[in-house]
Amino acid sequence: MDEERLLELFFALGVTCGSRHHRVTILDLSSSGLIGWLSPSVGNLSFLRVIRLQNNSFSGEIHPEIGRLFRLRELRLSNNSFTGNIPATIMNCSDLQVLHLGYNNLVGKIPDEIGSLSMLKTLILHGNIVVGGIPPFISNLTLLDTLSMGDCQLGGSFLDVFQRLTNLRRLAVPGNNLTGAIPPSLYNCSFLKLPRLQVFGYSSTT
Numbered sequence: 001m002d003e004e005r006l007l008e009l010f011f012a013l014g015v016t017c018g019s020r021h022h023r024v025t026i027l028d029l030s031s032s033g034l035i036g037w038l039s040p041s042v043g044n045l046s047f048l049r050v051i052r053l054q055n056n057s058f059s060g061e062i063h064p065e066i067g068r069l070f071r072l073r074e075l076r077l078s079n080n081s082f083t084g085n086i087p088a089t090i091m092n093c094s095d096l097q098v099l100h101l102g103y104n105n106l107v108g109k110i111p112d113e114i115g116s117l118s119m120l121k122t123l124i125l126h127g128n129i130v131v132g133g134i135p136p137f138i139s140n141l142t143l144l145d146t147l148s149m150g151d152c153q154l155g156g157s158f159l160d161v162f163q164r165l166t167n168l169r170r171l172a173v174p175g176n177n178l179t180g181a182i183p184p185s186l187y188n189c190s191f192l193k194l195p196r197l198q199v200f201g202y203s204s205t206t
Helices: 003-012 040-044 064-068 088-092 112-116 136-140 184-188
Strands: 015-017 024-028 035-037 050-052 057-061 074-076 081-084 098-100 105-109 122-124 129-131 146-148 155-157 170-172 177-179
Touching (some): 088 112
Parallel strands (some): 024 050, 105 129
């Protein structure tokens, strides 16, 4: 098979290669009815910029080798059955803009290392079982425009971590056990249109 036909086949399978180096840059197998696991070997695809595996039946851990993808900008693994912890090595993906891990079976603490992802605009973790409350590192994600952590069994007080998140447009934290008053810094999020607590799915206990 000649090179052009091979590239056409890759594209049909949801794999896109760069025009110059012919390395895999996009892996889009979303909603493909796939069953299996994400191999640690994905870390060898060092030119990957986009991974979209959402809406399949993948299981097993998200291996720390994901942190070798330093060019990665978008990671969508939602609506699968991934287990284990969110790998702290994700911090090495310094160009990451979208991290969507919603509706899996992930457990444990949300790694503080996510707070170093200064380019992150979308952070969606809803529908997992994590430990702790709203992480203080959220305040470091100044480009964040979407934050969804609903149904994660978060507890503790509703931390005031939104002072610097002036780009925040969507915030969802329903189905948790957060307590206390709504943080005053949310009023600094000029684009955030959340006039009522019901939009949060949150009840003040003060």
